[in-house]
Amino acid sequence: MRAFAHLLDRLSLTSSRNAKLTLIKDFLGETPDPERGWVLAALTGALSFNAAKPAFIRKAVESRMDPQLFAWSYDYVGDLAETVALVWPEKPGANREPDLSEVVESLRTASRSEVQRLIEGWLDALDADGRWALLKLMTGGLRVGVSARLAKQACADFGQVEIGQVEEVWHAMTPPYGDLFAWLEGRSEQPSPDAPGRFRPVMLAQAIDEAVDFAKLDPADYAAEWKWDGIRVQAVSERGEKRLYTRTGDDISATFPDVVEALTFEGAIDGELLVMRDGAVASFGDLQQRLNRKTVDAKQLHAYPAGIRAYDLLLDGETDLRGLPFRERRARLEAFVDQAASPRIDLSPIQPFATWEELAALRAQPPEGDPAIAEGLMLKRWDSVYEPGRPKGPWFKWKRDPRLIDAVLMYAQRGHGKRSSFYSDYTFGVWREDETGTRHLTPVGKAYFGFTDEELKQIDKFVRDHTIERFGPVRSVRADLEFGLVFEVAFEGLQRSTRHKSGVAMRFPRINRIRWDKPSREADELSTLERMLD
The missing domain is CATH 2.40.50.140 (Nucleic acid-binding proteins)
Known part of the structure; x- marks a missing residue:
C-alpha cells in the first residue's frame, strides 16, 4: 500500500501531464505483478467493489470518534477519504500493513457484513497516507488528474509501443493485466484482441479553430454531417455476441435491451445513441431518462424508444474496415444499414457544401429546425482511415456557439x-x-x-x-x-x-x-x- 499511496500523493500534487506520465511509467517498471496491475486498474476505473460503500466508511469512523466532531471535520475538509485519513485514531501495536493485492482480493470477495471489520483493521494498521490511498481505492474516486487514456499512454511509453496497440487489446484484458505486462516487457507476443463482441477504440475529433484551420483546409477534402446530441456508442454483433458500448468502452447493453435486440447484423457500427420516435430525434433530456439505469421497465421502453444513428462502419461481417478511407467506409455503411433494415438503426446523412461560407450557413440552421437535437457539425476527411484516439487533422468538430x-x-x-x-x-x-x-x-x-x-x-x-x-x-x-x-x-x-x-x-x-x-x-x-x- 505504501508504494500506491506514494504514487497517488505525487500524482495529486503534479499538474504537468508529462510529469504524471513519467511517474506512472516509472511505477510500472519498479513494481512487481500483481500490484502494478491493480494500480493500473484503479487509475483506469476498471476496479470497483460492490460491497464497499461510503456509508461503511462513515459508520467505521463514527464508531471511533464523536459523530458530531467528524461531521464538522468533514464539512471543513470536504473530502471523505481525506477527512477519515486525518481523524482516524491511531492504534499502536495494530496488525501489519496490508499489501495492495490483499486489500483488492479481500474486497472483491467480502460480503457487506465483513466490510466494516476489514476497513477498521486496515485503517488501524496504516498511517495517514496509507489510509487516504486505501479509502480512495475503495470509493473509486481517485481524483489525481489521471484519465484512463493517460494511464494507457504511460503503458505504451513503458513498453515502447504505440498507444493504439495498447487500446486495441485493452478490452480483451482483465486486471491485474499479467498478459499485458508480459507483452510490454518483451516476454511474450502481443495479446490477441480477437474476442467476439469486443470493443474497438474510437476515433475522436479535434475542435476546429475557425480563424486558423479554414484558411488551410480545402472544403472538397471533407464530408460534413450533424453532430447529434446523444451519446456516442459502438454497437457490435459478432459471432453470436451482441454488445452496446459507450465511447469509453463501458458496456451499457443491459440498459438498452431494445437496441441490442435490433442488432441482427454481423459487424460493428459507430454511431449516436438517441431517443427516436417515427424517425424524428428527441432531445437529450429524453435520452437521460434511460441513462445510468441498471434495469429498464416496459413503460420506459415504450415512452423513450432508443435507436442508433450510424456514423461509421468498423466491421462488416468478418472484414475489418478501419484501414479503409472514410469514403469507402461510408459507401459500405450505406449498404450495410440498408440491408439491416432495422427500425432502430438509421443513417446520419452527409450534408453537401462547396465552401466554408455555405457550411457556416448550414451550421446556423439546425436539423428539423430544432437546435436541441444537434450540437453542431462534424467534418471528416474523405481519405481518413479510422484511427484510435484524437489525431490532428482528419476529423474536426464545429460546435454551435453557446x-x-x-x-x-x-x-x-x-x-x-x-x-x-x-x-x-x-x-x-x-x-x-x-x-x-x-x-x-x-x-x-x-x-x-x-x-x-x-x-x-x-x-x-x-x-x-x-x-x-x-x-x-x-x-x-x-x-x-x-x-x-x-x-x-x-x-x-x-x-x-x-x-x-x-x-x-x-x-x-x-x-x-x-x-x-x-x-x-x-x-x-x-x-x-x-x-x-x-
Missing part, C-alpha cells in the same frame, strides 16, 4: 481533491415574479468550471464573506435585488424539466465570465429562458 445568460450566485459547495478547501461548485439562479409581482431568484443550474485558479480564490472569498446560512458543506450566499455576484453562464442546450423548480434544465453549463461590474437586479429573467425554449 447560449449565454446572466445569473446570480445563490449557493456554493466545497469541491473535491485539490479544491476541497475552496467553495468551487456554484448553484445560480435567475429572476421570476410571483403572483404578487415580487421578484425572487429561482435556481436554474450548477457549474464548477470555466474560471481560473485566481478567480476561484476571489469567488471563494466572496462566498465566505457573504454567507447567510450553512447546510453541511453547502453555503447560502446573499443574493437579492440589491446585492449579489453575477455570472455570465454559457450552456449548450435547454430543455423543459419537471424535476427542477424552475421548469428548465441546462445542458453543459459553465461559467463564461464573472460579472463583478453587473448589479444583481440586472440578471436575466426566467422568461428569457422560456423564450429560448419556445
